[in-house]
Amino acid sequence: MVTANLTIRLDPSLKQEAETLFAKLGMNLSTAVNVFFRQSLEYGGIPFDIRTKRPNNATLEALAEARALAHDPNAKFVTSVEALMEDLDK
Numbered sequence: 001m002v003t004a005n006l007t008i009r010l011d012p013s014l015k016q017e018a019e020t021l022f023a024k025l026g027m028n029l030s031t032a033v034n035v036f037f038r039q040s041l042e043y044g045g046i047p048f049d050i051r052t053k054r055p056n057n058a059t060l061e062a063l064a065e066a067r068a069l070a071h072d073p074n075a076k077f078v079t080s081v082e083a084l085m086e087d088l089d090k
Contacts, residue, residue: 006033024052 010018015029022032032050039047055063069075078084 021052025050 018032019029022029025032027035035050076087078087
């Protein structure tokens, strides 16, 4: 297959982030650009959303708090909804 070169200018950190993302999706930058162009032509516009799930800051903070609590020997745990409700009523 004959190919053509495409040169684009990117911020180095943007390029690195994109390479990391596309590697998680099993492709390099060249493959990702080819996928984008082919799907764009078929769809007649920007056709798709390829991404990994990226939690927002509030979710990341909640996950960190949950991990910390899970490893805290002094954290209070309940084993049922009833026990939780009793504890909340105190």
